[in-house]
Amino acid sequence: MNKGKITIHDISKNLGIDSSTVSRALNDSPRVSKKTKEKILKKAEELGYQRNSLASKLRTNRTNTIGVIVPRISRHFFASVISGIEETAFDAGYEVIICQSLDSYEREKKLVDTLLSNRVDGILISISMGTTNYDHFENYKNNGFPIIFFDRPCEVSKNTNIIIDDLKASLEATEHLILNGCKNIAHFSGPQTIELYRRRYKGYIAALEKYNFPIREEFIFESNLMKQDGIQCAKEILKLPEIDGVFSANDVTAISAMQYLKTQGKKLPEDIAFVGFSNEPISAVIEPSLTTINQPDFEMGKVASTLLFNQINNKTVLNQTTILEPELIIRKSSIKN
Amino acid sequence: MNKGKITIHDISKNLGIDSSTVSRALNDSPRVSKKTKEKILKKAEELGYQRNSLASKLRTNRTNTIGVIVPRISRHFFASVISGIEETAFDAGYEVIICQSLDSYEREKKLVDTLLSNRVDGILISISMGTTNYDHFENYKNNGFPIIFFDRPCEVSKNTNIIIDDLKASLEATEHLILNGCKNIAHFSGPQTIELYRRRYKGYIAALEKYNFPIREEFIFESNLMKQDGIQCAKEILKLPEIDGVFSANDVTAISAMQYLKTQGKKLPEDIAFVGFSNEPISAVIEPSLTTINQPDFEMGKVASTLLFNQINNKTVLNQTTILEPELIIRKSSIKN
């Protein structure tokens, strides 16, 4: 119950030194003599003093804290981005508050609100799948509040976004299937309300066009790209026996589809080749191992947080999109012998 | 830059109503007339008022916030525990601050410190592998500060711990290997400084004893149970060709060992059967699929947070260990034909 009961005033009284001096000493100000400083630090230790950050943040109007909102922390990609953010933040002396929106718009809105009422200095966010209305960002952005969007950018005008080159990667992925002999390539696509999935879709289309392949609507399956969606997609595929390759907008769906197809006696990649997107750890381990796109996750976290800290400290808003380069990881699922 | 500039005083001036009334209205106090309340809420909305939680927390000396420290958020188990915690917290109106120690003692200590200086009402923690000194908890516990340990308990006396029955699960896992014909069973063990891994070790020993199997020190491999440790263990195993089964204290190590052994031409489970621990998502997907122990992760989060909220609100300290039941998931890696 005594938690944090000791204040600078207790130290002050205890030593007969004014609390302002105590405050200065605890902040290692040069305006306190070495001797007094030592005395104060010793007494603080002895009394079990613990600074009340709330008070100091309130007073200074600076929290040295940033908020991070991701759809789900369990996704390897987001966990890595967070690690990148935390590393930069640690060096810069910032605290990081991690939140997950669970891809719900309501939750996301509430989280933004909570972070702001806790006066974070800035926010890094990968918007949820459920978000189609961006008003909750617009208001703050207009006030110059630092918000940076990563991976899943904000679709309204003038923002600082960090994305990867989904279009190029998707084109490359689809092209890879074509060059490995696929003639009828399906696409597992995410919600087209989301820019990111539109870009992946466009990459797929671009590859087909490049090779003068016809675009067949019935080969394009839009879903939320969860595990169960993969099974659903697989079932649809079985009805279209000419399909011999799949480019999936994420690994999760590709993998669950592959699993299902294997139970139905399909040979992978001989009957159907697969390329995923994300390079989840699981993808290297399944059989056949999944060819996929590796995203520079850790780097993305570092870039995003570095930009945010610049924005916080220089009050300069970039409103510019940074594009990072992904990489095609070729494994067994796409190589027909 | 205007972030949060509007305060209750602005609303107060704007309406000619005292700020104390504004405060009451914003907190939906019954001591404000409906009419005034409406007027205030409307004006707040209009001015874009956003409460300053820091000030409110400072004043009330209550943050309605709990801290959660886990080794790494990317581990599926911890992500699920966190989901359980967040669900309970959401219903109880608490904010949750998620932190990862990355299994570093230094980081953990710092995180505890940061959380306390931010005056969280309580802490839920799964201690890091690097932690062997518990002084940083002792101090606060003695002050009655609510801390609850889950999964990896605190080894010093009198704590509230939530664990699963590792011993029973490990005994069952090892027994399962024995009943499936394994004669020489190895154990991949975690650091014996950690209670949890000692319990898993004991379960392994107990099973051997139950069936009068000799305990062979050279069959027990202690490591930090990371991916690379699995490869190392696999190499050691190859030097001991009599080993025909492995009980691993986690899935990660089991899987990387299996992968390596497969590249070396071993047939799994025919040559060597495997049982892991944790039921990582990957375990269902690899080949052969990994028999493992499923832990009630989400439930553990709910139980731990519920206990914490009780402790916070009733000021009653349980200092009691709650044991949850794990479950053996039998898959292909342990069934020799």
Next chain:
DNA sequence: TTGTAGGCGTTATCAA
């Protein structure tokens, strides 16, 4: 180098 005094934004107490 140290002390004085005032305020960050909110809420609780008391009085009206």
Next chain:
DNA sequence: TTGATAACGCCTACAA
């Protein structure tokens, strides 16, 4: 039902 006032713990001009 509303208002005045003080205080939460800290920091920072300014003065000494």
